[in-house]
Every structure is written in structure tokens, then in C-alpha cells.
Amino acid sequence: xxxxxxxxxxxxxxxxxxxxxxxxxxxxxxxxxxxxxxxxxxxxxxxxxxxxxxxxxxxxxxxxxxxxxxxxxxxxxxxxxxxxxxxxxxxxxxxxxxxxxxxxxxxxxxxxxxxxxxxxxxxxxxxxxxxxxxxxxxxxxxxxxxxxxxxxxxxxxxxxxxxxxxxxxxxxxxxxxxxxxxxxxxxxxxxxxxxxxxxxxxxxxxxxxxxxxxxxxxxxxxxxxxxxxxxxxxxxxxxxxxxxxxxxxxxxxxxxxxxxxxxxxxxxxxxxxxxxxxxxxxxxxxxxxxxxxxxxxxxxxxxxxxxxxxxxxxxxxxxxxxxxxxxxxxxxxx
Amino acid sequence: xxxxxxxxxxxxxxxxxxxxxxxxxxxxxxxxxxxxxxxxxxxxxxxxxxxxxxxxxxxxxxxxxxxxxxxxxxxxxxxxxxxxxxxxxxxxxxxxxxxxxxxxxxxxxxxxxxxxxxxxxxxxxxxxxxxxxxxxxxxxxxxxxxxxxxxxxxxxxxxxxxxxxxxxxxxxxxxxxxxxxxxxxxxxxxxxxxxxxxxxxxxxxxxxxxxxxxxxxxxxxxxxxxxxxxxxxxxxxxxxxxxxxxxxxxxxxxxxxxxxxxxxxxxxxxxxxxxxxxxxxxxxxxxxxxxxxxxxxxxxxxxxxxxxxxxxxxxxxxxxxxxxxxx
Numbered sequence: 001x002x003x004x005x006x007x008x009x010x011x012x013x014x015x016x017x018x019x020x021x022x023x024x025x026x027x028x029x030x031x032x033x034x035x036x037x038x039x040x041x042x043x044x045x046x047x048x049x050x051x052x053x054x055x056x057x058x059x060x061x062x063x064x065x066x067x068x069x070x071x072x073x074x075x076x077x078x079x080x081x082x083x084x085x086x087x088x089x090x091x092x093x094x095x096x097x098x099x100x101x102x103x104x105x106x107x108x109x110x111x112x113x114x115x116x117x118x119x120x121x122x123x124x125x126x127x128x129x130x131x132x133x134x135x136x137x138x139x140x141x142x143x144x145x146x147x148x149x150x151x152x153x154x155x156x157x158x159x160x161x162x163x164x165x166x167x168x169x170x171x172x173x174x175x176x177x178x179x180x181x182x183x184x185x186x187x188x189x190x191x192x193x194x195x196x197x198x199x200x201x202x203x204x205x206x207x208x209x210x211x212x213x214x215x216x217x218x219x220x221x222x223x224x225x226x227x228x229x230x231x232x233x234x235x236x237x238x239x240x241x242x243x244x245x246x247x248x249x250x251x252x253x254x255x256x257x258x259x260x261x262x263x264x265x266x267x268x269x270x271x272x273x274x275x276x277x278x279x280x281x282x283x284x285x286x287x288x289x290x291x292x293x294x295x296x297x298x299x300x301x302x303x304x305x306x307x308x309x310x311x312x313x314x315x316x317x318x319x320x321x322x323x324x325x326x327x328x329x330x331x332x333x334x
Numbered sequence: 335x336x337x338x339x340x341x342x343x344x345x346x347x348x349x350x351x352x353x354x355x356x357x358x359x360x361x362x363x364x365x366x367x368x369x370x371x372x373x374x375x376x377x378x379x380x381x382x383x384x385x386x387x388x389x390x391x392x393x394x395x396x397x398x399x400x401x402x403x404x405x406x407x408x409x410x411x412x413x414x415x416x417x418x419x420x421x422x423x424x425x426x427x428x429x430x431x432x433x434x435x436x437x438x439x440x441x442x443x444x445x446x447x448x449x450x451x452x453x454x455x456x457x458x459x460x461x462x463x464x465x466x467x468x469x470x471x472x473x474x475x476x477x478x479x480x481x482x483x484x485x486x487x488x489x490x491x492x493x494x495x496x497x498x499x500x501x502x503x504x505x506x507x508x509x510x511x512x513x514x515x516x517x518x519x520x521x522x523x524x525x526x527x528x529x530x531x532x533x534x535x536x537x538x539x540x541x542x543x544x545x546x547x548x549x550x551x552x553x554x555x556x557x558x559x560x561x562x563x564x565x566x567x568x569x570x571x572x573x574x575x576x577x578x579x580x581x582x583x584x585x586x587x588x589x590x591x592x593x594x595x596x597x598x599x600x601x602x603x604x605x606x607x608x609x610x611x612x613x614x615x616x617x618x619x620x621x622x623x624x625x626x627x628x629x630x631x632x633x634x635x636x637x638x639x640x641x642x643x644x645x646x647x648x649x650x651x652x653x654x655x656x657x658x659x660x661x
Binding site: 061063093094095096097098102104105106111112114116118119120121122123124125126127128129130131133134140152153155156157159160163164331332333334 | 362388389391393394396398399400401402403404405406407408409410411412429430433434438439440441442443444445446447478479481501502503
């Protein structure tokens with residue numbers, strides 16, 4: 001495929017900023033309200049999530065894990081309704097019944113998100129099965145982390161997708177690193193050795209490099225559409241230091257785009273992550289270096305996103321808790 | 335119009351599949367050996383020939399992956415019938431069943447739906463031992479979001495399968511293998527039997543037996559013997575345990591004033607306890623005796639022909655219980 005245009009690169013960055021500012025607001029809301037329920041923030045994964053969302057077409061389906069906020073926002077869900085869902089409010093995307101782990105938005109092909117490791121990969125294969133049978137030309141996306149490959153159902157789903165030639169793009173976010181409390185323990189030398197052994201085409205991409213991710217996911221999605229067969233992409237990511245926080249906090253600070261041009265000013269315990277691994281700052285540098293935009297332009301875009309998130313927060317805060325009766329409805333269709 | 339026909343349980347369910355697959359191209363059958371092999375109990379014969387490998391899908395021996403695939407297909411517009419060869423293998427599907435199929439409608443506030451049937455075989459009496467004789471319907475009914483069907487005869491099996499396929503929720507359909515060859519007259523067109531309605535199998539005035547699945551046949555046998563001694567037994571077959579037709583069960587007990595609940599699965603925390611408690615809550619003042627429970631003992635099912643009958647109820651246990659209840 002052709003290299004993404006300036007407009008496409010800016011659109012990817014816009015989505016990444018939505019994702020980052022959304023998650024930062026989630027931290028602030030958690031601090032302000034001390035609501036129960038854990039969040040699994042998608043900070044540090046924005047380039048991958050936004051690239052996947054941009055590779056989706058109307059009618060495609062996606063199933064993700066509980067680390068879903070970024071994907072939901074990247075796909076264009078209303079951030080106010082997403083905040084409201086996380087806070088268990090009436091106007092939440094799922095009426096307050098799903099919460100942080102289960103945000104979904106059927107209108108955007110977001111069918112379900114699962115907090116069971118390995119829970120959604122088979123569902124995504126099933127969506128691909130239905131899309132293929134219907135002859136729609138649409139494809140399915142399965143998002144999961146490297147830990148999912150430890151689960152038997154992941155192996156089964158990859159095998160089934162290969163046997164039946166299902167149009168599904170497996171998106172594996174690998175943020176495990178040796179000596180860093182890895183979330184997967186696989187005897188295979190590389191994660192992709194498993195799908196490759198099952199005759200699935202595999203790709204590896206630096207998931208924090210927005211340009212590389214944009215090209216890789218578009219190419220992979222095109223390949224799935226053209227061949228009708230599955231593709232597996234491993235996106236390597238450096239885990240954000242706040243990934244496992246129990247109390248909501250900003251271990252790497254509130255994102256400051258201007259730091260992208262002043263990396264020597266970055267200090268502290270997590271300086272390496274900010275300097276080398278933050279996809280937002282990496283993208284900021286790349287866009288300026290390639291003349292796609294300048295810092296002023298990007299800061300303007302960022303200010304707009306921040307205002308949008310403030311409005312979204314106000315919407316969610318104004319939303320009441322759900323009517324008591326809905327606790328008992330929606331268990332069955334009839 | 336055709337006259338009614340004598341048809342066995344296996345063929346009635348198979349006919350239901352033919353009818354529903356012809357009526358709706360979104361109905362697909364997914365499972366191990368369901369295709370060209372025609373099913374290990376010959377329960378899917380002919381479907382592959384008529385509908386082909388696009389709609390009759392043989393899976394690898396991967397229950398969680400294949401069942402998850404069926405759920406995902408259901409969420410995306412299909413109406414899969416997923417077959418688990420032996421009910422015992424449902425244990426392999428539990429995450430997909432409990433955390434996905436049962437929950438996604440609720441979690442998505444109604445946006446997602448799972449119109450799917452999980453059909454499986456079960457039951458004691460064939461010397462298949464501890465890992466091939468279990469019926470996990472009480473487990474299933476304990477999970478909000480799942481409907482649970484247990485037919486006791488061919489007509490209900492066919493009619494309920496048609497209803498299950500048309501239902502917009504996940505329905506678990508338990509088939510006792512020892513009923514597969516039992517036949518009854520089935521009306522022309524294989525009438526649909528609605529999910530959630532019990533059947534009064536036999537009217538009587540002295541005692542109500544509420545029996546599940548194959549236990550209905552044992553109850554009838556016991557009732558025939560008791561009738562010779564002037565004991566008039568009413569038998570109620572719930573047909574579906576979730577939703578449970580409480581009104582029919584309670585109505586019968588209010589008439590007879592005595593109730594015995596019979597189930598072929600283990601007694602502890604099972605269907606008999608649930609139904610007995612429902613009767614106590616809704617018909618306590620009408621009862622002339624405590625509600626009795628008859629169920630399998632809390633032991634695995636032994637394989638030996640001499641041991642297996644000891645762990646589950648039969649016509650004798652039911653007959654003895656009735657005599658004790660009316661004494």
C-alpha cells in the first residue's frame with residue numbers, strides 16, 4: 001500500500017490524542033469519585049489501537065479484551081457516554097451494566113469486550129465465520145494481549161480460523177519483556193511461532209511507532225479482505241509504568257506534547273518510557289520532522305481534544321445513576 | 335394434510351433441524367462429527383447431504399474454541415445449533431457459556447444477542463461411567479441468561495427444538511440418550527412447543543409427581559402400578575426448568591396436596607430442591623405432607639451394570655416414595 005498521506009497521519013494522531021486524553025480523564029475521575037472497579041488503561045498502546053480502528057470499515061466487527069477504552073474511543077464512540085459507563089451512570093454506552101471492562105458500541109461493530117483472558121478471541125473468529133457465510137466482504141478484528149496465548153482457547157481459535165479460512169485479523173499487543181513481570185510464559189521462542197505453525201500469515205510491528213503501525217495494520221487488513229484468510233500481527237509495546245496501578249495516578253505525568261522537542265528536560269524514574277516509548281511523543285516528533293505539522297498546530301489540536309474531554313466529563317457527571325428497575329431487565333430477549 | 339406419525343425422539347429432533355434449517359438460512363449446525371458422519375448417535379443424518387459443509391460444520395476437538403466461534407457467529411447474525419457430543423464435555427465450554435453467551439446481552443444493555451442452541455446428550459443407564467453420564471442442567475440453570483430445556487418424549491423434543499432455534503436467547507437442550515429410540519405419535523407438521531410451559535402428563539387427585547426428562551417414564555410406570563391399588567397419581571413434566579412453569583406445578587399441588595419431585599441428576603443443590611422450595615413458598619397451606627425429593631445420590635456414576643442402577647431413581651424408588659407419602 002501507499003505510504004499514508006499527511007491527512008491520514010494527522011487523523012491517526014487525532015485519534016491517538018483522543019485516546020490519551022480520555023484515559024487521563026479516567027484517572028482524574030477515579031481520583032475525584034473513588035468509584036469502585038478497576039480500570040485497565042490503554043496508555044502507551046495508542047498507535048496500535050488507532051491504527052486498528054483506521055483499518056476498520058463500516059460493517060466490520062471487533063472484539064477486544066478488558067483493556068478496551070482506547071479501542072472504543074478510537075472507533076469513534078462518544079467519550080461522554082464512555083465516561084458515564086465507567087462511572088455506572090444511566091447514559092453509559094451499556095446503560096451502566098458493563099463498566100470499564102465491558103465498554104462496547106454495537107453501532108460501530110464493537111460487539112463485546114471480555115475481561116476473561118482469552119474470552120473474546122473465539123468470539124471474533126465466530127464473527128468472521130458469520131461475515132464469511134453472509135458473503136458481506138467485511139472482516140473481523142480480534143484484540144488481545146500476549147497473555148492470551150497462554151490460554152488453550154487462543155490456540156483453538158487460531159487453528160479454527162486457519163482451517164475454515166476465516167477473515168479475521170488477530171491483533172496481539174505484546175507488552176511483556178523478560179525480567180519485567182511478563183504477562184505471558186510461552187515456550188515458543190516468539191509469539192508468532194504459534195500462529196505460524198498453524199499456517200497463519202504473521203507480521204511483527206513496533207506498536208508504539210505510529211507510522212509503522214498505520215502501514216502494517218492497513219496492509220494486514222487489506223490482506224485479510226483480499227485472501228479471506230486470517231493474519232496475525234504482533235505489536236510490540238513497552239508497558240506503561242501505570243499499567244498495574246491500584247490507585248489511579250499519573251506515574252509519567254500528564255502528557256505534554258512540547259516535551260517531544262525537549263527530551264533532555266525529562267527526568268525521573270520513568271524518563272526512559274517517556275523519552276523512548278511514549279507513542280504520543282514519538283508521533284509528535286515524527287509529524288514535526290516530516291513537516292506534516294508543527295508544534296503549534298499539534299498543540300491546537302490537543303487543546304480541542306482537552307476541551308472535548310472536559311465537556312464529556314461534564315456530561316457523564318450530570319448523568320444520573322440508572323433507574324433501579326433496569327437491574328432486572330435485559331437478562332433475556334423474551 | 336398428513337396424519338400424525340409414530341416417530342422416535344432422535345428423528346423428531348432431526349426433523350426439527352431439517353424444518354428450521356429449510357426455513358431460515360441463518361440456522362447452522364456446528365459440532366464434532368455432525369457432518370458427513372451423521373453424528374455419533376446418528377442424530378444428524380442427512381443434514382450434511384442437504385445443507386452442505388457451509389451450514390453443517392464439523393469442528394476439531396476444540397469445544398471452547400468451536401463453541402466460542404458459534405457464540406460469535408450468533409452475535410453476528412447466525413442462529414447456530416452447537417452440538418456437544420456428551421454433556422460431560424460441557425465442562426470444557428464453561429467460560430464461553432457462563433461468561434460470554436449468558437452475559438453479553440445484559441452487559442451490552444441489550445445491544446448484543448445470542449440466538450443459539452447448545453444441544454447435548456446425557457443420562458445414566460448405558461454403562462458409560464463417571465465421565466459420560468452426567469447432566470449439568472442444574473449448573474446451567476444457575477447461571478442467569480441461559481434457558482434450559484429437558485424433553486421427556488419425542489413430540490416435545492421435536493417441538494421444543496423448533497422453539498429453541500427460534501428463540502433469541504441461548505438455550506441449552508439436554509437429550510437423554512436412552513430416550514432416543516422411544517417413540518410417540520406426533521401431529522403433522524411437528525408442532526412447536528413453547529419454552530416455559532409444563533405439561534400435565536397424567537391427571538390424578540392423590541399426589542403430584544413432578545418429574546424431569548427420562549424420570550417421566552419411570553413416574554408413569556410407578557403410577558400404573560399404584561393405580562391398581564387405587565392410588566391416583568398426577569404427573570407434571572416441567573419440560574423446561576428455566577423458565578420454570580411454576581403456575582402449572584403449584585396448581586397441581588394445590589389440587590392433590592402432596593408433591594414428590596423426581597430428577598435423575600444428583601440431589602445436592604439440584605432441580606428437586608429448587609422445585610420443592612417453589613412449592614413450599616407458593617402452596618404451603620395446601621400441603622398435607624412435606625414435599626419429597628427423589629434424585630440421584632451424590633456419587634459419580636459407576637460403570638458396572640450392577641452398580642449403576644443404585645445411584646439413580648427408577649420406577650421402584652418412585653413407587654415406594656408415593657406409598658410413603660400417602661401413608
